[in-house]
Each structure stands twice: as C-alpha cells, then as structure tokens.
Amino acid sequence: xxxxxxxxxxxxxxxxxxxxxxxxxxxxxxxxxxxxxxxxxxxxxxxxxxxxxxxxxxxxxxxxxxxxxxxxxxxxxxxxxxxxxxxxxxxxxxxxxxxxxxxxxxxxxxxxxxxxxxxxxxxxxxxxxxxxxxxxxxxxxxxxxxxxxxxxxxxxxxxxxxxxxxxxxxxxxxxxxxxx
Numbered sequence: 416x417x418x419x420x421x422x423x424x425x426x427x428x429x430x431x432x433x434x435x436x437x438x439x440x441x442x443x444x445x446x447x448x449x450x451x452x453x454x455x456x457x458x459x460x461x462x463x464x465x466x467x468x469x470x471x472x473x474x475x476x477x478x479x480x481x482x483x484x485x486x487x488x489x490x491x492x493x494x495x496x497x498x499x500x501x502x503x504x505x506x507x508x509x510x511x512x513x514x515x516x517x518x519x520x521x522x523x524x525x526x527x528x529x530x531x532x533x534x535x536x537x538x539x540x541x542x543x544x545x546x547x548x549x550x551x552x553x554x555x556x557x558x559x560x561x562x563x564x565x566x567x568x569x570x571x572x573x574x575x576x577x578x579x580x581x582x583x584x585x586x587x588x589x590x591x592x593x594x595x
Contacts, residue, residue: 448488450480456493469560471563487513490559491518493523496534519562524538
C-alpha cells in the first residue's frame with residue numbers, strides 16, 4: 416500500500432470491504448433460509464424433509480422462514496394456478512437480494528398432469544426465474560435435499576456475482592395474467 420498524499424493509506428479502504436464481502440458470501444452460501452410455498456401435494460414431501468429421518472438442518476437449510484423478508488430461497492412445491500401466480504410473484508418481489516428459487520415437482524416445473532387445464536400455469540419459470548428444478552411426482556425428500564445441495568454449489572460458484580448479475584431470466588414487475 417502506498418502512502419496517500421494527505422496521510423493514511425490509499426489502498427486500505429478497498430481491502431476491508433473485499434474481505435467483508437468474501438465473509439458475507441461464504442456465510443450466505445452455507446446458510447440458506449428457505450421460504451415454503453406449498454401449493455399442493457408436493458408440500459407434504461417438502462415438510463417431511465424437516466423430520467428426524469431426513470434432517471435437512473444438517474445441511475444448513477433450516478428453519479423454514481415465515482416471512483419473505485427473512486428468506487433467501489423460495490421453494491415452490493405443487494401445481495401453480497393462475498389465481499395463485501399473483502400472490503407468489505408478490506412473495507418473490509418481497510424477498511431481498513440475493514434470492515434463489517427452487518421448483519419442486521413435475522406440476523411446478525411444467526404443469527404436470529394438469530397442464531392442459533385453463534387455470535394452471537405451465538411451469539413456475541413463466542412467472543419468475545428458477546435456479547434449481549427438482550423433478551418427480553412428488554419428489555422424495557432426498558430429491559429436495561439433493562436439489563438444495565446443488566443450490567449451495569450454485570451459490571458458491573456465483574459468489575459475488577449477485578451484485579452485478581442483472582439478467583436472471585424473464586423478470587416481471589407485476590403479474591400479467593395469461594402465461595399459459
């Protein structure tokens with residue numbers, strides 16, 4: 416570091432925030448706080464990940480949050496109807512950055528067996544960006560745990576990128592209605 420003409424060290428202020436950012440990113444990657452959005456039958460399997468048999472807590476992903484303002488990850492589980500798409504988008508918009516989305520189940524990712532229905536959105540990725548897809552009808556708790564571990568890896572790979580990463584896919588500022 417070089418001596419600043421007015422005294423003090425010129426490069427010191429760049430070093431301290433960089434180290435603090437590194438520590439915050441490391442903490443963020445290892446302790447994700449999920450918000451549950453259980454829309455139908457996949458929600459039962461999602462809740463069973465918190466039982467003593469599966470124990471999602473050992474991976475740093477528990478407790479589930481009750482408020483979107485305290486959550487990092489939105490887990491969408493079940494059939495997304497057009498009526499629920501608006502409130503789900505509002506939940507997503509209330510979450511602070513950085514935030515991630517996990518789509519759990521076939522109905523969530525593509526509409527599933529109800530995809531031909533007039534009231535079903537054919538995939539949650541039509542209304543918000545999705546980072547991890549967990550397939551299955553319904554997926555087993557081990558599948559959700561594996562998907563959350565993949566999300567941990569994704570967060571660690573993108574460390575620091577969330578500050579500059581702008582294009583997260585089809586962002587909507589409000590619910591537009593017809594997305595089928």
